[in-house]
Amino acid sequence: QVQLVESGGGSVQAGGSLRLSCEGSGRTFSGDTMGWFRQAPGQEREFVGSIQWSGGSTYYAATVKGRFTISRDNAKNTVYLQMNSLKPEDTAVYYCAAAPGLVGIVTMTRAYPYWGQGTQVTVSS
Numbered sequence: 001q002v003q004l005v006e007s008g009g010g011s012v013q014a015g016g017s018l019r020l021s022c023e024g025s026g027r028t029f030s031g032d033t034m035g036w037f038r039q040a041p042g043q044e045r046e047f048v049g050s051i052q053w054s055g056g057s058t059y060y061a062a063t064v065k066g067r068f069t070i071s072r073d074n075a076k077n078t079v080y081l082q083m084n085s086l087k088p089e090d091t092a093v094y095y096c097a098a099a100p101g102l103v104g105i106v107t108m109t110r111a112y113p114y115w116g117q118g119t120q121v122t123v124s125s
Contacts (some may be wrong), residue, residue: 001089002025002026002027002114002115003024003025003026004023004024004096004097004098004109004114004116005022005023005024005025005116005117005122006020006021006022006041006095006116006118006119007020007021007023007038007097007105007119008020008021009086009094009119009120009121010120010121010122011122011123011124012086012106012122012123012124012125013123013125014086014087014088015085015086015125016032016086016123017082017083017084017085017086018083018086018121019079019080019081019082019083019095020036020080020083020119020121021045021076021078021079021083021094022036022079022080022081022096022116023077023078024036024077024078024079024117025077026074027100028107029077029098030053030054030074030107031053031054031100031101032053032096032098032099032100032101032102032103033051033052033053033099033102033103033106034047034050034051034072034079034096034097034098035047035049035050035096035097035098035099035106035107035112036049036050036068036070036081036095036096036097036103037094037095037096037109037112037114038070038090038092038093038094038095038096038121039062039093039095039096039118039123040091040092040093041094043092045095046061047059047061047107047108047109048060048064048081048094049064049068049070049081049087050060050070050106050107051062051070051071051072052071052074052103053074053079054104056071056072056078058070059105061107064083064090064105066082067083067084067085067086068080068082068083068084069084069095070082079085081094081096083121086121086123088123088124088125089123090121090123091121091122091123092120092121093118093119093120093121094117094118094119094120094121095116095117096115096116097109097112097114097115097116098112098113098114099111099112099113099125100113100114101125
């Protein structure tokens with residue numbers, strides 16, 4: 001059974017930082033693209049960024065580029081989302097997801113069959 005478990009969410013003031021973790025289990029993610037998405041109340045789930053598990057290539061949405069960084073730890077089967085210079089508009093539930101066997105820039109939610117439960121990030125002004 002594939003599981004993705006996010007952690008690290010919380011409340012922070014604008015300008016602060018948080019690091020989210022996503023630990024995977026139940027399969028080998030080495031050939032996958034791992035994505036981070038977020039969903040604010042009343043809005044659609046949107047792409048934040050992704051990383052190729054093999055090779056580590058990353059891609060970011062324009063709204064977070066330069067502020068967010070995605071990395072992975074192969075030994076821990078964990079992907080991270082480092083969020084700096086947070087803004088109130090970054091407030092959302094953040095999800096990690098896995099797209100098996102896909103490479104390149106994968107931004108669409110339907111390409112990801114495996115999802116975590118989400119973790120809340122709240123940024124106050």
